[in-house]
């Protein structure tokens with residue numbers, strides 16, 4: 001089965017991409033995302049993480065991460081932002097009284113790298129003064145972790161800054177990445193609770209009249225129109241706790257590894273069952289799989305930002321890969337006991353990372 005997304009095919013050019021980030025609405029969504037904000041704020045206001053360090057914020061947007069770090073004792077923050085927001089961010093920095101500790105660099109990471117190591121060191125004396133850059137912080141995650149393909153820019157920044165550090169000291173100052181790890185997970189789901197919460201809850205009783213037939217119509221149109229479906233799923237949709245399909249260490253990951261990600265995992269219902277799976281089997285019923293939820297987590301030490309259906313919702317929601325309608329309607333993928341297993345092969349392919357999206361394919365066994 002193949003599943004190709006098309007909802008962002010028009011953002012293939014960098015100019016369009018950065019124009020999108022000039023939209024304040026996009027930043028508001030991120031600034032209102034509580035779990036996202038809590039993860040970064042906890043780390044960047046922790047003096048043991050930032051104190052005395054030269055920090056590079058890759059893709060700093062509104063400047064929120066930069067300001068937290070600068071306020072919490074960073075020696076200096078180099079804040080790189082390619083969209084027109086960089087100009088506005090200079091005011092943000094000044095209004096927070098941080099202008100002496102922050103340099104906003106209005107450029108793409110790639111432009112900065114093209115200028116070379118010597119130009120970078122010459123332009124930013126704080127780097128030499130502190131023996132190099134100690135931390136790269138970035139919020140690069142897109143839907144299903146990798147959408148938008150911003151991670152390659154973060155990895156290029158990492159390699160460039162390591163080269164910078166190597167010219168300044170021997171051994172060079174170690175460069176840490178925040179977050180330092182990202183994982184992609186998936187689990188089989190039933191859509192029944194999603195339908196119940198998002199559609200039936202309204203249509204089921206409108207001023208005393210059941211309008212479920214209209215609800216089903218809206219639901220089917222919604223499912224057909226969104227490919228893939230990106231929405232917050234009730235945790236009751238999960239038929240399995242989830243398996244890790246990709247585990248990336250940002251200290252060692254290379255850009256080449258991001259063009260194709262593929263893994264096969266076996267879902268053992270007995271080993272990682274959920275209340276929903278157990279409920280499906282009650283009274284002689286069976287577990288009917290409608291598709292798969294895909295989500296991610298990122299972490300730094302013990303701090304984790306989790307976007308699973310079990311965690312508080314984030315603006316990344318979950319990405320849902322559905323079986324074709326005839327498979328769902330026919331309940332083709334179903335199990336009548338917990339002792340069964342379902343094997344899923346998930347493949348994400350970015351033929352060209354500059355297109356900023358992946359083709360998602362899955363296969364069942």
Ligand code: SAH
Nearest residue numbers: 021059060061081082083107108109139153
């Ligand atoms: N750090 C901010 C914004 C995150 S959104 C926050 O956490 O709220 C990602 C930002 O990175 C966007 O503003 C985008 O314009 C910027 N960006 C993405 N790729 C970039 C690149 N290659 N060079 C510079 N900025 C980039």
